Amino acid sequence: MYRKKYTGKGIGVAVLDTGIFPHIDFGRRILAFCDFTEGKSGPYDDNGHGTHVSGILGGDGTASQGRYKGAAPGCGIVALKVLDRFGNGSREDVLQAFQWIEDFGKIYNIRIVNISVGTTSRSMNEQTDLLAGVEQLWDKGFTVVAAAGNQGPGDGTVTAPGSSRKIITVGSSDMLQGNKAVSGRGPTFECVCKPDLVAPGNRVTSCAPGIPYTYRIKSGTSMSTPLVSGGIACLLEKEPQLSNVEIKMLLRESTDDMGLPRNQQGWGKFNCEKLIKN
Secondary structure, eight states: OEEOOOOSOSOEEEEEESBOOOOGGGTTOEEEEEESSSOOOSOOBSSSHHHHHHHHHHOOOGGGTTTTOOSOTTOEEEEEEOSOTTSOOOHHHHHHHHHHHHHHTTTTTEEEEEEOOOBOOOOHHHHHHHHHHHHHHHHTTOEEEEEOOSOOSSTTOOOBTTTOSSSEEEEETTSSSGGGOOOOOOOOTTOOOOOSEEEOOSSEEEEESSSSOEEEEEOSHHHHHHHHHHHHHHHHHHOTTOOHHHHHHHHHHHOBOOSOOHHHHTTOBOOHHHHHHO
């Protein structure tokens, strides 16, 4: 496991994904890396998804002269690799990552957990374990933000753990209609309206593994989720005393209504400027 001495600056965000490549846009802000798939020690990403997500969240745009800057370029990133090079993972690895966050969260000032992954399994046992895991993190005070998944446009297509009633679930505002309508939508199997809100996720440019430092375009609710997580990190920099429940309510109050059904758009489209000014 890679660990860096925490300097006490910035909000820590745990990113559960395919890992992270030490792109120049992250500077020295990769606070820790733990590989639950292969047990390797140094930061790496053999898929690229996690690096892309982390760039949307916290890249500072150095390699692009500021053109591709993330939502919270001052945050600390804790990368937990729970998916392999093919983007596949196990429930056990994800649950171990949840426990890691509980054990080390205070050390790295982890306030937010970004989960841009979800299971397509219809196994009730697997979904129940993942939902219990994220809800335990939520109950311990972490602000958990998860993707709605790309199984839409049918009803009941929000993937776990995004289907949890407690956590903040994000869909893609530009992937709700037409031939790109893949953003997962509710209701969940517990008849809960989801997602909670939506944010842009179509053709997003962000960090990619490799030197010279490069960028790639990806689409999906995975790209929408770190945009919201980054906005929350900026809010917590301003008001660190806020609880996860208070943050969820502030998000609700700051969204823009798109005029779509609740199970498509949630409360509406994420508006970071309104959130920070709240």
